[in-house]
Amino acid sequence: MNLNKIVKISLAVLGAAAFILWLQLPSSDAPVGEAVDSGAVHWMFMIVYFLLGVAVLFSVFFALKHMFANPQGLKRTLIGLAAFIVVIGLSYALSNGSDGTVETMAGRGVSTTESVVKNIGTGLNVFFLLVIIAIGSMLWGGVKKMFK
Known part of the structure; x- marks a missing residue:
């Protein structure tokens, strides 16, 4: 049996199990506490977590495989990682936990x-700096294209 058939069969089994669990979900007029404690909800979340874990593992595996197969890609990845660490360090230095x-x-x-306030500020600063960097790189690319 090849891997493609195994994946198709396992996805069909998971889909059938999810459908059966979906039919067992509490009705919409059920109290929230009862709906949250439902076994069907619990097992549906377990299926979602399993599929998410598989997707993350395969994504990381193939990204690492591609990265190490191409030395230039590895160099660019390390430069990007270093730049991200610099952004985090700068954001941490700019955040202030004693602002009232x-x-x-x-x-x-x-x-x-x-x-906790300093960590939240760091996260917000990272977000805003990355947005500024993304907008700047899009503008830089557009301006470069205009003059070529």
């Missing part, structure tokens, strides 16, 4: 610490 947010959150009944 801890007191504001405590006033709202949410207990937090300065390190």
Whole structure:
């Protein structure tokens, strides 16, 4: 039996199991607590987690295989990884945990610490810096194309 047939059969079995579980889901007028504790919901999430894990494993495997097969690709990947680490470091340095947010959150009944606020700020700064970099690279590519 070749791998293609094994994959097709296993996907058919998982699809049939998901369909059976879908038929066993609680009705829409069921209380939320009862719906969350449903065995069908639990097993559907297990199927989703399994398929997500398989997809991530295969994606990582083939990306690494391609990366190591091409030395130029490996070099570009390492440069990109180093640049990402620099963005994270810069974002961490720019974030501030003592800007009064801890007191504001405590006033709202949410207990937090300065390190949590600093980590959240770091995440936001990483996001914004990556958006700026993405927009800049798109504009740079467009401008380069215009002058060629």
